Amino acid sequence: MRFGYWLPVFGGWLRNVEDERMEAEWSYVRRLARASERVGFDLTLIAELNLNDIKGPDAPALDAWSTAAALAAVTERLELMVAVRPTFHPPALLAKQAANIDHISGGRLSLNVVSSWWAEEAKQYGVDFDTHDARYARTAEWLAVVDGLWSQRRFSFAGKYYRVENAILEPKPVRQPRPTLYAGGESAAAKALIARSCDGYLMHGDPPERIAAKVHDMQSLRDANGLAPMVYGVAGYVVCRATETAAQREIERITDVRQNAAGYANYEQWLANTQLEQRVSLEDYSVSNRGLKAGLTGTPEQIADRIRAFEQAGVDLLLLQFSPQLEEMERFAEEVMPLVTEPSAVR
Numbered sequence: 585m586r587f588g589y590w591l592p593v594f595g596g597w598l599r600n601v602e603d604e605r606m607e608a609e610w611s612y613v614r615r616l617a618r619a620s621e622r623v624g625f626d627l628t629l630i631a632e633l634n635l636n637d638i639k640g641p642d643a644p645a646l647d648a649w650s651t652a653a654a655l656a657a658v659t660e661r662l663e664l665m666v667a668v669r670p671t672f673h674p675p676a677l678l679a680k681q682a683a684n685i686d687h688i689s690g691g692r693l694s695l696n697v698v699s700s701w702w703a704e705e706a707k708q709y710g711v712d713f714d715t716h717d718a719r720y721a722r723t724a725e726w727l728a729v730v731d732g733l734w735s736q737r738r739f740s741f742a743g744k745y746y747r748v749e750n751a752i753l754e755p756k757p758v759r760q761p762r763p764t765l766y767a768g769g770e771s772a773a774a775k776a777l778i779a780r781s782c783d784g785y786l787m788h789g790d791p792p793e794r795i796a797a798k799v800h801d802m803q804s805l806r807d808a809n810g811l812a813p814m815v816y817g818v819a820g821y822v823v824c825r826a827t828e829t830a831a832q833r834e835i836e837r838i839t840d841v842r843q844n845a846a847g848y849a850n851y852e853q854w855l856a857n858t859q860l861e862q863r864v865s866l867e868d869y870s871v872s873n874r875g876l877k878a879g880l881t882g883t884p885e886q887i888a889d890r891i892r893a894f895e896q897a898g899v900d901l902l903l904l905q906f907s908p909q910l911e912e913m914e915r916f917a918e919e920v921m922p923l924v925t926e927p928s929a930v931r
Contacts, residue, residue: 585891585924586901588627588665588817589620589913590872593646594638597821597872597905598838605908608636608644613651614658616910621661623917628655629696629903632667635705638872649681656689664689665766667696670722671711675729676748683734683757691758696786697767699723699774720773721745727765727781734762766817779805784815786903789878792890796897803898817901818894821875824887824915831882838907839870875905887916888923 590597591613596604606612617628632648635641652666664685668678686693699719700706706713714722725743732739733753741748757763767778768786778785785802787795799816806814825831868874878894880887880902894902906912 585895585899586626587624587921588629588663588901588903589625589909590819590903590905591616591628591630591651592909593631593648593651594633594636595643595645596638596907596909597875598870598907599638599872600840600870601838601907602639606910608646610646610651610654613646614655616913617655617659617662619910620913621659623914624921625662625913625917627663627665627694627901627903629665630655630667632669632672632698633702633705634672634709635702637702641704649685652693653685653688656685656692659689659692661692663692663694665694665696665764667698669698669700670726671700671706671714671719672709675726675746676733676751676753679730679733680753682730682763683753683755686757686759686763687755689758693757693759694764694766694784697723697727697765697782699769716771717773720769720771720777724777724781727777731762731765731781764815766815775802775805778802779811779814780809782814784817784901786817787819789819789821789874789876791877791879792893792897792899795894795899799898815900816898817903818878818899819873819875819903819905820878820880821871821873821905822887822912822916822920823881824884824912824920826883828882828886835876835881839876872905880904884919884923887920891920891924 592606593608595608596606598604620628630648630652633645636643636645648666652664655664682693682695700713703713722745725745729741729746729748732741733751734757738750738752739748740750764784765782766784766786767782769775769778779802787798795818803813823831823834825834868877879890906916
């Protein structure tokens with residue numbers, strides 16, 4: 585199992601807790617990334633939204649791509665998975681930018697390709713907002729251009745959304761055959777595209793048995809395309825405490841739902857513009873990415889057992905959220921990681 589975490593570009597993950605003691609500032613995420621390497625994390629996911637989805641649109645939010653470039657220069661081992669939304673980035677220009685950051689990092693860049701869902705953000709930033717299936721049709725062309733430029737000496741493409749003519753991209757990315765392309769989605773259109781064109785499938789938080797079914801279904805699609813197995817990642821929010829009772833008290837605190845919270849309108853837009861496999865409760869809304877549904881809460885031993893269950897379900901990567909991020913990541917590294925990484929811990 586590889587351990588990743590969401591970089592807190594929005595200042596936290598809790599929609600009902602205003603101050604999580606982690607400001608959306610470069611100084612904090614630089615410190616966090618360096619510390620995460622030291623304690624044993626493998627990857628950070630740098631989300632991309634120009635407005636703050638968690639704390640409300642008026643709150644600060646870090647830019648994903650300039651932050652990724654800066655982190656590439658000040659870290660040594662951490663994989664930098666940067667979210668990218670095709671409607672916000674012409675593919676040839678993004679391919680060039682990503683290849684350059686991959687060189688800065690020494691081959692540690694990967695992409696999380698996200699089809700945009702926030703209509704109000706697109707309006708504010710002057711970007712077209714496609715219908716759901718059209719977004720995935722655009723993304724398919726976008727991926728073809730990026731991959732073509734990364735892999736071919738000269739590349740041409742003519743589609744409905746994008747056109748490039750005899751384009752050159754040098755130098756190519758360090759990572760070969762290409763930086764890993766991750767994506768997530770629960771609609772039929774999303775899953776078909778991911779199985780055909782990506783290297784990793786990212787899922788919202790869910791119990792291991794539900795994740796196992798998703799892995800099986802995606803791998804069946806992958807097999808039908810005659811392609812190699814994928815990387816499978818799951819989001820999860822961690823509450824690690826000395827006792828189960830203490831963990832439950834923390835869960836009750838962070839899920840004290842207030843529908844007038846600053847991020848609630850954004851949550852309603854997300855529901856309206858995505859196609860999910862299950863209904864989302866207000867308690868799920870309290871924590872980003874259905875994180876509590878993963879069940880990574882309780883004592884270190886209980887969390888380690890849950891991680892082993894995810895391994896049995898076919899998961900390769902956990903993308904974790906914590907609050908406050910630095911202190912709770914250090915607790916997780918000290919109390920949970922040894923239980924699932926040391927051979928003597930297997931029961």
